Amino acid sequence: MLDPALLRPGRFDRRVVVDRPDVKGRQEILKVHTTDKIPLSPDVDLEVLARGTPGFAGADLANLCNEAALTAARGNKKWVEMADFENAKDKVYMGAERRSLVMTEADKRITAYHEAGHTVVAAVVPDSDPLHKVTIIPRGRALGVTWQLPVTDRYNTTRDYMESRIAIAMGGRIAEEIFFNQLSTGAANDIQQATEMARSMVTEYGMSDKLGPLNFGGGGNHEVFLGRDFAQHREISEDTARLIDVEVQEFVLRNYARAKTAIEAHRDQLVAIAEALLVRETLDGNDIEILMKGGTLPPPKAGSTPTAPATVEGAAADAGLNPALKPA
Numbered sequence: 001m002l003d004p005a006l007l008r009p010g011r012f013d014r015r016v017v018v019d020r021p022d023v024k025g026r027q028e029i030l031k032v033h034t035t036d037k038i039p040l041s042p043d044v045d046l047e048v049l050a051r052g053t054p055g056f057a058g059a060d061l062a063n064l065c066n067e068a069a070l071t072a073a074r075g076n077k078k079w080v081e082m083a084d085f086e087n088a089k090d091k092v093y094m095g096a097e098r099r100s101l102v103m104t105e106a107d108k109r110i111t112a113y114h115e116a117g118h119t120v121v122a123a124v125v126p127d128s129d130p131l132h133k134v135t136i137i138p139r140g141r142a143l144g145v146t147w148q149l150p151v152t153d154r155y156n157t158t159r160d161y162m163e164s165r166i167a168i169a170m171g172g173r174i175a176e177e178i179f180f181n182q183l184s185t186g187a188a189n190d191i192q193q194a195t196e197m198a199r200s201m202v203t204e205y206g207m208s209d210k211l212g213p214l215n216f217g218g219g220g221n222h223e224v225f226l227g228r229d230f231a232q233h234r235e236i237s238e239d240t241a242r243l244i245d246v247e248v249q250e251f252v253l254r255n256y257a258r259a260k261t262a263i264e265a266h267r268d269q270l271v272a273i274a275e276a277l278l279v280r281e282t283l284d285g286n287d288i289e290i291l292m293k294g295g296t297l298p299p300p301k302a303g304s305t306p307t308a309p310a311t312v313e314g315a316a317a318d319a320g321l322n323p324a325l326k327p328a
Contacts, residue, residue, distance in 0.1 A: 026050040039079040095140030116274035117175025118146040135282040167255040198251035
């Protein structure tokens with residue numbers, strides 16, 4: 001960030017903006033870092049990796065390739081497999097696996113049903129990105145994660161899409177409430193994301209029917225640097241603030257009810273996904289599709305590690321997490 005005084009004509013009056021690469025650019029960058037440098041397994045799909053790394057710059061993608069190569073080397077593999085890239089991506093996004101974390105069977109079961117709740121809602125609601133995988137392996141501060149990969153980079157976000165994101169975020173809490181008749185702190189991050197998204201829809205994006213296309217001071221969290229005020233305030237009346245709170249609550253609760261309806265209608269599928277997670281720890285998009293259709297999964301291969309997805313497919317978050325899907 002430069003002081004505007006330095007940008008007067010005759011000084012730094014030329015600007016060259018180098019934006020982060022889009023999905024096609026990320027795929028080409030991955031080719032540069034893998035061709036003739038890293039031996040790739042035939043199952044590696046660079047297009048899927050490019051779709052799963054929105055916002056990554058060239059240095060981030062280089063780091064991803066290095067992490068994948070290190071993961072394969074630790075396993076004494078002759079080449080880098082898709083599972084190594086998946087593990088590397090998870091590590092870059094959320095941190096290393098916390099296999100040393102001792103979880104009780106009760107906590108593990110709650111986490112499995114929580115993530116299955118996100119998964120079922122994401123598979124059912126419209127305007128949702130395709131599911132990529134779901135895991136209950138702890139990473140960073142997350143006990144489990146549901147990933148969605150967008151088919152292409154998103155440059156505009158619709159109201160329907162954002163409402164679906166709120167419903168998906170609520171899925172974990174609803175699953176805990178329905179199947180365990182209790183609430184836990186595991187949904188704290190989901191609730192925060194849903195509330196922030198709903199508030200942005202009302203105060204920044206003009207998506208409220210009652211308040212109309214107005215901006216109420218949202219998005220004022222700018223970084224402080226030379227040439228800009230330390231604080232930016234915009235006064236609104238108490239009545240308007242009260243209406244904003246009511247609208248935010250309505251957005252969240254409406255999609256909470258929407259997610260609850262989806263889970264109650266697909267209760268059997270949620271149980272199947274949760275129980276499969278307790279056995280395998282990680283399910284990929286193909287596994288989820290089979291279970292959502294009422295099918296059964298083949299038994300895990302002997303000697304296979306539960307950290308590696310069973311197959312390689314294409315796409316999620318959200319996100320979410322986005323991330324995307326975001327960690328739950």
